[in-house]
Amino acid sequence: MEARFLLLSDVATELxxxxxxxxxxxxxxxxxxxxxxxxxxxxxxxxxxxxYIQRKYSETADWVQQNPLIERDSD
Structure with a gap:
């Protein structure tokens, strides 16, 4: 069974x-x-x-949508 609460060091490892x-x-x-x-x-x-992780996925998806990658022409 996983622990309900994590130490900050455990969170740091996870992230x-x-x-x-x-x-x-x-x-x-x-x-x-x-x-x-x-x-x-x-x-x-x-x-x-x-x-928190799910919120960050959502925020990142919003950011990516608002800041599309513009490919440069390779000469």
Whole structure:
């Protein structure tokens, strides 16, 4: 059974980015997370990570549609 909550380092591994990039995404509110325990350690719910990934796919598709690739003539 997969864990419901992920460490920020686990999220970084999943997204192939640095821990500090994930921390910034969480602190900015871009990626929903919670603080747990007496030391306030961050955790990201797996479902929220999947929603984030789907949102990024949608945003990227919109961007690609608005910014079509213009092929250059090769001389």
């Amino acid at each position: 192939n980015v640095t821990d500090s990039q994930v921390y910034h995404m969480v602190r900015s509110g871009e990626l929903p997370a919670i603080k747990v325990g007496g030391r306030g350690q961050w955790r990201v719910e797996r479902a929220k990570l999947e929603e």
